[in-house]
Amino acid sequence: xxxxxxxxxxxxxxxxxxxxxxxxxxxxxxxxxxxxxxxxxxxxxxxxxxxxxxxxxxxxxxxxxxxxxxxxxxxxxxxxxxxxxxxxxxxxxxxxxxxxxxxxxxxxxxx
Amino acid sequence: xxxxxxxxxxxxxxxxxxxxxxxxxxxxxxxxxxxxxxxxxxxxxxxxxxxxxxxxxxxxxxxxxxxxxxxxxxxxxxxxxxxxxxxxxxxxxxxxxxxxxxxxxxxxxxxxx
Numbered sequence: 001x002x003x004x005x006x007x008x009x010x011x012x013x014x015x016x017x018x019x020x021x022x023x024x025x026x027x028x029x030x031x032x033x034x035x036x037x038x039x040x041x042x043x044x045x046x047x048x049x050x051x052x053x054x055x056x057x058x059x060x061x062x063x064x065x066x067x068x069x070x071x072x073x074x075x076x077x078x079x080x081x082x083x084x085x086x087x088x089x090x091x092x093x094x095x096x097x098x099x100x101x102x103x104x105x106x107x108x109x110x111x
Numbered sequence: 112x113x114x115x116x117x118x119x120x121x122x123x124x125x126x127x128x129x130x131x132x133x134x135x136x137x138x139x140x141x142x143x144x145x146x147x148x149x150x151x152x153x154x155x156x157x158x159x160x161x162x163x164x165x166x167x168x169x170x171x172x173x174x175x176x177x178x179x180x181x182x183x184x185x186x187x188x189x190x191x192x193x194x195x196x197x198x199x200x201x202x203x204x205x206x207x208x209x210x211x212x213x214x215x216x217x218x219x220x221x222x223x224x
């Protein structure tokens with residue numbers, strides 16, 4: 001079963017626009033992470049937000065977490081063509097040992 | 112510092128054959144894990160290890176075995192390959208004892224005919 005469900009499944013925007021991806025999950029978590037995967041490559045960690053945090057920033061990335069709604073969002077500001085990739089949310093269980101990934105959002109940024 | 116390495120990059124097996132996917136990391140990470148990724152899906156956890164000699168099952172462990180004799184290596188064994196195991200396999204490691212910020216290898220693309 002997949003804990004995280006992402007929305008939208010695919011997103012196409014122009015360079016310079018903002019991209020927002022959403023993730024919903026089902027059970028209590030220790031933390032939530034976002035990863036990027038370029039086509040055919042391994043995943044790269046972007047940002048982690050703990051269950052007691054509500055918002056976190058890293059460069060052009062902004063992540064929010066609403067544990068009452070069991071949801072998170074990833075905002076990429078001023079998108080670039082190089083941001084074209086698949087983005088996955090991943091939840092870590094309260095035990096801290098198991099990570100469950102969502103199906104991902106495919107982002108295409110047009111130059 | 113090579114990070115997480117995986118071999119082979121590609122593999123074709125016949126149904127019923129066995130093989131071992133290799134994973135190694137040179138970052139002295141305690142936590143290591145194996146995932147499989149099927150088309151259009153996220154990663155699913157197969158097995159994980161929190162240190163040498165300690166392994167546990169993930170979400171989809173059936174048909175796979177692991178062992179962790181050293182901190183650096185975490186091989187994944189397919190006991191009797193089935194077409195349903197056709198997938199891309201990723202190994203990952205984490206610097207903390209728990210799954211914070213995992214570093215992923217480049218993946219092994221496995222086809223079972």
